[in-house]
Amino acid sequence: MNIGQLENVSLRSIWKHEEHDFSVWLAQHIEVLSDTLKLSLTEIQREKRVGSFQVDLVAEDADGQLVIIENQLEPTDHDHLGKVLTYLTNLEAKTAVWIVSHPRPEHMRAFQWLNESTPADISFYLVQLAAYKIGNSLPAPLFTVIVAPSADAKEIGREKKDLAERHVIRLRFWEQLLNRARDRGLTLHAGRSATKDSWLGAGAGISGVSFNYVAWLKERTAVELNLDTGNRERNKKYFDQLYRARERIVSATSIHLEWERLDEKDSSRIRSTIELGGLNEEEKWSEIQDEMIYRMTELHKVLRESIKELRDY
Numbered sequence: 001m002n003i004g005q006l007e008n009v010s011l012r013s014i015w016k017h018e019e020h021d022f023s024v025w026l027a028q029h030i031e032v033l034s035d036t037l038k039l040s041l042t043e044i045q046r047e048k049r050v051g052s053f054q055v056d057l058v059a060e061d062a063d064g065q066l067v068i069i070e071n072q073l074e075p076t077d078h079d080h081l082g083k084v085l086t087y088l089t090n091l092e093a094k095t096a097v098w099i100v101s102h103p104r105p106e107h108m109r110a111f112q113w114l115n116e117s118t119p120a121d122i123s124f125y126l127v128q129l130a131a132y133k134i135g136n137s138l139p140a141p142l143f144t145v146i147v148a149p150s151a152d153a154k155e156i157g158r159e160k161k162d163l164a165e166r167h168v169i170r171l172r173f174w175e176q177l178l179n180r181a182r183d184r185g186l187t188l189h190a191g192r193s194a195t196k197d198s199w200l201g202a203g204a205g206i207s208g209v210s211f212n213y214v215a216w217l218k219e220r221t222a223v224e225l226n227l228d229t230g231n232r233e234r235n236k237k238y239f240d241q242l243y244r245a246r247e248r249i250v251s252a253t254s255i256h257l258e259w260e261r262l263d264e265k266d267s268s269r270i271r272s273t274i275e276l277g278g279l280n281e282e283e284k285w286s287e288i289q290d291e292m293i294y295r296m297t298e299l300h301k302v303l304r305e306s307i308k309e310l311r312d313y
Contacts, residue, residue, distance in 0.1 A: 043059060055068050076126075094123065100128060111125075116156050189202040206229075224270060242306055
């Protein structure tokens with residue numbers, strides 16, 4: 001049995017010019033691309049003008065939304081990436097297809113980011129084009145989808161956006177809290193800067209023991225003494241030693257303390273939870289922060305002497 005061997009064919013030997021050769025062929029054989037993308041592409045227009053530019057091909061999908069197609073029989077470059085975005089936005093299209101011979105990793109990542117970051121009805125396809133023949137056969141094109149939109153990509157994008165928004169909120173909240181604490185004479189966290197984390201800590205004089213502010217998006221905030229030395233046994237012994245002084249500690253303050261040994265975890269803590277609201281209730285920030293500062297002051301006052309007595313296990 002004789003079996004042929006695929007041979008790669010130079011794209012330029014088939015289509016010498018993108019505009020006059022490849023775009024013409026693709027407009028006449030759009031079903032090949034449609035099948036690859038699993039899109040219904042109709043109403044093909046060539047060289048549609050966008051200001052002083054012109055799009056290689058413009059089509060419509062099954063919903064009548066515009067699809068712009070940019071052809072590049074070369075490796076991807078920044079110029080064509082810019083054209084894709086320019087055409088998509090100026091024509092208010094919903095889908096962009098970039099056909100190239102060799103997709104560079106940087107541009108693949110750019111299209112992945114675009115699929116994650118744009119609204120759910122906007123789609124970006126990066127398609128690699130190659131051509132092959134067997135023996136003396138006619139060359140045949142092969143479209144391979146390198147980057148495509150997906151529900152997962154859009155969900156990742158939404159999660160990243162939510163995370164970025166949370167980071168901005170936390171930075172603003174901690175900056176405001178640090179300023180208020182300084183104005184009220186609490187210097188415990190004076191050396192700290194605002195952070196995007198959900199907690200803000202300051203050392204308590206023993207490695208791995210810290211006084212932390214904690215803030216959630218909804219409903220509550222807290223102040224705590226966190227015991228996380230990197231050694232589970234030491235954390236539990238520190239906690240147990242403080243717990244033995246619990247009666248004296250509790251009697252010295254009016255704030256409620258939650259004694260959380262957390263046997264299922266390596267760390268332990270003593271926490272005071274504040275249920276005045278969370279980060280998403282900015283109109284309450286002043287009230288929440290004042291209470292956090294008050295309770296941190298109390299927590300530090302009633303625990304600092306007991307912390308000094310902790311033995312180094």
